[in-house]
Amino acid sequence: MPKVNLYATFRDLTGTSQLQVEGRTVGEVLANLVRRYPQMREELFEGEALAERVSVFLEGRDVRYLEGLSTPLAPEATLDLFPPVAGGGLEGRFGALPPWLLEHYLTEWGGRKLADGTYTLPGARVRFAEAAPLAVGSLSIPQLWVEVEGEEAGAWWKRIVLAASRGGG
Amino acid sequence: MLGGYAHRIARIDLTSGKVEYFAPDPKDLEMYVGGRGLGVKYVFENGPQVDPLGPENLLCIMNGPLSGTRAKMSGRLAVVTKSPLTGTVTDSHMGGWTAAKLKWAGFDGLLIKGASEKPVYLLVKDGEVSIHDASDLWGKTTHEVHRLLQERHGKEADVMAIGPAGENLVRFANWLNNDERAAGRGGTGAVAGSKKLKAIVVVGKQDKMPQPKDPELWKEADRLASATINDPKNVTAPKKGGLSLYGTNVLMNITNVMGALPTYNAQHTCIEGAEKISGEYIREHRLIKDNTCHACPVACKKMVEVHINGKTIRFESYEYESAWALGAHAGHTDTDWTGYAIYLCNAFGMDTIEAGNAIAVLMEATEKGYYQGEDGIRFGDKEGEIRILEAIAYRKGVGDMLAEGPARFAKAIGHPEIALEVKGQSIPAYDPRGLKGMGIAYATSNRGACHLRAYTPASEILGVPYKTDPLAWEGKGKLTKLFQDLSAFTDSLDLCKFSQFAEGPEEYAKQLAAYWGRPVSPEEILKIGERIYNLERYYNNLAGWAEGSDYLPKRFLEEPSDCAGSKGQRTELDLMLEEYYRERGWEKGVVPPAKLQELGILSQAAD
Numbered sequence: 001m002p003k004v005n006l007y008a009t010f011r012d013l014t015g016t017s018q019l020q021v022e023g024r025t026v027g028e029v030l031a032n033l034v035r036r037y038p039q040m041r042e043e044l045f046e047g048e049a050l051a052e053r054v055s056v057f058l059e060g061r062d063v064r065y066l067e068g069l070s071t072p073l074a075p076e077a078t079l080d081l082f083p084p085v086a087g088g089g090l091e092g093r094f095g096a097l098p099p100w101l102l103e104h105y106l107t108e109w110g111g112r113k114l115a116d117g118t119y120t121l122p123g124a125r126v127r128f129a130e131a132a133p134l135a136v137g138s139l140s141i142p143q144l145w146v147e148v149e150g151e152e153a154g155a156w157w158k159r160i161v162l163a164a165s166r167g168g169g
Numbered sequence: 170m171l172g173g174y175a176h177r178i179a180r181i182d183l184t185s186g187k188v189e190y191f192a193p194d195p196k197d198l199e200m201y202v203g204g205r206g207l208g209v210k211y212v213f214e215n216g217p218q219v220d221p222l223g224p225e226n227l228l229c230i231m232n233g234p235l236s237g238t239r240a241k242m243s244g245r246l247a248v249v250t251k252s253p254l255t256g257t258v259t260d261s262h263m264g265g266w267t268a269a270k271l272k273w274a275g276f277d278g279l280l281i282k283g284a285s286e287k288p289v290y291l292l293v294k295d296g297e298v299s300i301h302d303a304s305d306l307w308g309k310t311t312h313e314v315h316r317l318l319q320e321r322h323g324k325e326a327d328v329m330a331i332g333p334a335g336e337n338l339v340r341f342a343n344w345l346n347n348d349e350r351a352a353g354r355g356g357t358g359a360v361a362g363s364k365k366l367k368a369i370v371v372v373g374k375q376d377k378m379p380q381p382k383d384p385e386l387w388k389e390a391d392r393l394a395s396a397t398i399n400d401p402k403n404v405t406a407p408k409k410g411g412l413s414l415y416g417t418n419v420l421m422n423i424t425n426v427m428g429a430l431p432t433y434n435a436q437h438t439c440i441e442g443a444e445k446i447s448g449e450y451i452r453e454h455r456l457i458k459d460n461t462c463h464a465c466p467v468a469c470k471k472m473v474e475v476h477i478n479g480k481t482i483r484f485e486s487y488e489y490e491s492a493w494a495l496g497a498h499a500g501h502t503d504t505d506w507t508g509y510a511i512y513l514c515n516a517f518g519m520d521t522i523e524a525g526n527a528i529a530v531l532m533e534a535t536e537k538g539y540y541q542g543e544d545g546i547r548f549g550d551k552e553g554e555i556r557i558l559e560a561i562a563y564r565k566g567v568g569d570m571l572a573e574g575p576a577r578f579a580k581a582i583g584h585p586e587i588a589l590e591v592k593g594q595s596i597p598a599y600d601p602r603g604l605k606g607m608g609i610a611y612a613t614s615n616r617g618a619c620h621l622r623a624y625t626p627a628s629e630i631l632g633v634p635y636k637t638d639p640l641a642w643e644g645k646g647k648l649t650k651l652f653q654d655l656s657a658f659t660d661s662l663d664l665c666k667f668s669q670f671a672e673g674p675e676e677y678a679k680q681l682a683a684y685w686g687r688p689v690s691p692e693e694i695l696k697i698g699e700r701i702y703n704l705e706r707y708y709n710n711l712a713g714w715a716e717g718s719d720y721l722p723k724r725f726l727e728e729p730s731d732c733a734g735s736k737g738q739r740t741e742l743d744l745m746l747e748e749y750y751r752e753r754g755w756e757k758g759v760v761p762p763a764k765l766q767e768l769g770i771l772s773q774a775a776d
């Protein structure tokens with residue numbers, strides 16, 4: 001049965017961070033999820049379509065770049081569901097940035113740990129969580145979901161984006 | 170004094186045989202760091218109008234402030250010069266131990282000018298450079314030269330050599346060292362050939378390793394860099410990550426299913442049987458050993474054995490680019506013949522990417538009747554391919570025309586459109602119809618079509634640093650600028666590009682700060698990268714690559730991709746160029762004086 005990881009406010013809404021949901025396509029899994037947690041309907045759908053603001057990732061790929069709600073799912077598939085960020089916050093996912101390294105920088109920049117995956121910085125709150133790695137061929141690339149909220153969110157976000165910059169060759 | 174350097178560079182005039190030494194200007198080190206950046210600065214000062222194959226061209230062999238230190242993946246050597254293939258400034262990097270030993274021998278670089286009358290090689294040892302007769306080595310393959318010079322100077326001596334292709338001024342001849350690592354692109358081997366320089370022998374011992382100016386900061390910087398490279402979830406993780414296990418060729422199966430693998434000279438975007446030349450297949454069926462470079466735990470290099478006509482050939486390395494160029498691009502996926510072709514390019518000292526493009530262009534020209542000589546070959550003709558590679562290296566028959574580069578060949582037969590080139594250099598193994606970012610990266614690369622100035626597949630395939638849709642053009646101009654600047658900086662340290670799969674500006678800044686002995690910020694390193702990229706562009710503008718020179722082959726703009734994953738796609742170059750120039754602050758590919766001043770290039774150039 002496909003696995004579903006929930007992040008940020010989705011966790012508050014459902015009281016869980018991971019669950020297993022029946023379904024052979026992304027659409028079926030989300031419909032079954034809504035059946036179990038009706039409060040998620042408004043978050044996930046606009047009419048019959050996937051809401052513009054939510055991000056649904058299958059093994060690290062945005063399902064919008066795949067086949068949307070019709071994207072087929074293997075029984076062992078993992079979906080990551082990210083809510084839109086509230087109130088001028090910023091969020092994104094970074095590849096190849098280990099969580100411990102981000103924590104190191106948050107501390108170095110004067111941050112204070114509030115709970116696992118939550119730090120305060122002057123004028124901002126940062127939350128982060130490991131998302132399902134992006135799987136392509138024989139490669140697997142770790143993905144870190146990061147959200148920054150607060151008055152100084154813009155400046156701190158820039159700093160995190162710069163620290164996360166990587167390329168390759 | 171900034172740490173990390175030997176503070177000694179040799180100026181070698183091969184015409185007069187004179188060798189002089191100087192300490193690099195500290196201001197240049199702060200502005201251009203070393204490796205690629207400092208080399209570009211010297212090539213710029215030498216003037217953009219020189220004939221690349223004339224004695225006046227300057228050939229720079231450079232390392233950087235982290236070369237030969239304990240910094241992870243710090244084994245890269247930069248060869249910087251004016252390219253005989255493109256007429257642009259070019260830099261090409263080799264792995265192994267040459268860069269480290271050059272530092273241990275007491276040098277940050279060798280600047281080679283003039284031309285000798287008879288063949289010579291250089292011996293670099295104990296802070297001195299001497300010039301030696303190489304008449305007995307002339308005509309020999311790279312592998313033979315490595316063996317003979319190591320017999321003469323000891324197994325510990327590092328040898329980088331050119332092969333027959335460099336001697337015969339094949340415009341895409343390269344340098345190969347005794348670990349079979351090539352400074353592949355741009356024809357730097359032909360520049361050496363024009364100077365009658367056959368090899369450089371470097372003798373240096375580790376006890377001369379420079380120490381960091383700030384040992385405490387170094388401990389911290391090295392701990393972080395090592396931990397992220399070794400993080401079991403990163404692709405760099407030794408014996409776990411995909412890069413370590415399969416090498417660069419882990420990409421073959423991926424780009425093939427994305428419709429992003431140019432095949433049959435990019436008339437198609439995938440090929441049946443790609444698996445047979447993929448990293449996974451090679452690991453299972455042909456791998457002998459995982460090899461590495463100085464201070465690198467990743468060990469992405471693959472030593473393999475292939476079997477041809479009852480003979481076994483052992484060589485390194487079955488890279489993605491080489492396997493594509495000499496296999497899929499030429500219309501076949503034969504594991505052994507592709508390997509043999511790679512081995513021969515190494516022996517002759519030729520860039521596998523450009524050689525593969527030369528083969529593919531000849532194949533298309535033959536099939537379409539554009540070339541009607543008896544020595545024409547068709548797609549999939551593996552034995553013919555081997556014949557032509559030899560003909561190129563020794564400039565025989567059609568090989569003589571192809572040795573000028575696929576772009577010049579296609580023009581000479583009246584069909585420039587079949588050459589897949591930008592500024593005279595041919596494309597590597599990514600089709601920009603299936604990976605749009607590669608389109609803008611190829612077009613705006615300062616050394617001609619290239620995947621290593623800005624590796625957009627990091628984002629488009631691997632989600633590093635963030636995932637983008639491979640088929641969307643939006644945002645690719647911005648991404649390309651970031652990658653170009655970051656890579657211009659790491660190429661100057663000189664660290665392996667693959668370090669970027671685990672490290673970012675924070676880690677690089679810390680390591681450099683510990684060696685330099687003064688604070689370095691992530692913003693500063695991107696600024697340095699931007700400065701280098703703009704200086705290269707300014708050089709190119711002065712050398713004649715001005716407005717309109719950031720183009721793509723017509724095929725990618727007009728002929729839709731025919732494979733699943735990218736079917737029907739073309740490259741939206743104009744839209745991406747607009748975004749890119751806006752990000753750069755350039756006017757149609759030309760750096761305006763205000764930008765040169767902002768980056769401190771113009772006032773410095775006038776000094």
Ligand code: SF4
Pocket residue numbers: 242243244264265460461462463465466467468469470665666667
């Ligand atoms: S990752 Fe590969 S190419 Fe880079 S330094 Fe290590 S072994 Fe050499």
